[in-house]
Amino acid sequence: MPHVLVAGKIDAAGLTILQQADGITFDYVEEVSEESYRPYLANADGLVIRTQPLTSASIEMAEKLRIVSRHGVGYDSVDLQALQARGIALAIVGDVNSLSVAEHTIGLLFALSKKTLASDAGVRNGDWAWRDRDRPFELAQKNLLVVGMGRIGRRVAELASRLGMSVRGYDPKLPDMAWPDLGYGRETDLHLALASADIVTVCVPKGDKPLIGAPELSAMKRTALLVNTARGGVVDEAALAAAISKGEIAGAGVDVFDDEPPLRSNPLLHSDRVIVSPHVAGLTVESARRMSIASVRNVLDYFEGRLDPDLLVGKPVESA
DSSP states (O other): OOEEEEESOOOHHHHHHHHHSTTOEEEEEOSOSHHHHGGGGGGOSEEEEOSSOBOHHHHHHOTTOOEEEESSSOOTTBOHHHHHHHTOEEEOOOSSSHHHHHHHHHHHHHHHHTTHHHHHHHHHTTOGGGGGTSOOOOOTTOEEEEEOOSHHHHHHHHHHHHTTOEEEEEOTTSOGGGHHHHTSEEEOOHHHHHHHOSEEEEOOOOOSSOSBOHHHHHHSOTTOEEEEOSOTTSBOHHHHHHHHHTTSSSEEEEOOOSSSSOOTTOGGGGOTTEEEOSSOTTOOHHHHHHHHHHHHHHHHHHHTTOOOGGGBOSSOOOOO
């Protein structure tokens, strides 16, 4: 009888599926931390995990573990090499939260362009005259560069186009043949693309080093905005804070951080030209339910021998 560990609070819909599944038992730990779920690993045949780390040390403790299902599409918090060394499968959910992330990205663009935080503060502090000192601007006709044209990037591009923005994309990993079908212009030189963009949104997985650092930020317009709803580490946080402080770019919207939660000393938290959110872009009511169902379903499908191979990360691992 497979035993499943759900590490981190998920929508009730996924728990209902587990409760109704024949021959399945499970533990549920709501706290999103590695320390909280470790005591339950020894009994786990399957693991559903949120954004907290799954390190090699934890994997060693899970002697029965055969399948890990991420409650999302990113897996930079998981030690994939350690899983593969043990022959443990790693699955991600499909296209269940791209719309939510794209809408949040556009929401940050609106909040930045309309100067929502400063406007709100002005009214609350009795500074009605703010309206004549710092004017908002329209998104229509602005040049948007989407860095990363995967599912989320394409959704952002679609929504932005409907707002009248001029959209171009940069994604060296996307085959040439795919671009005509997207309907957006392609940039092949990141620095040149950054220099012509009014707004930049980052929609790429985390790599070995930041994709957007000091050189890239210095290439941008002084009036440009940057939004990161991808992963912490894709944009160099120190370089971003410095660029905003020095006026090299106008502002930023940040949903993801190197450390989550970020340290209170993080300079991005102390700039009135930065809007932050707690890695919540993909956590709408609707997408949270879809992710809960999909991540639990992946574990059950694995044990039933019918997990979609397209949802597996790395080399295929045979179901038990």
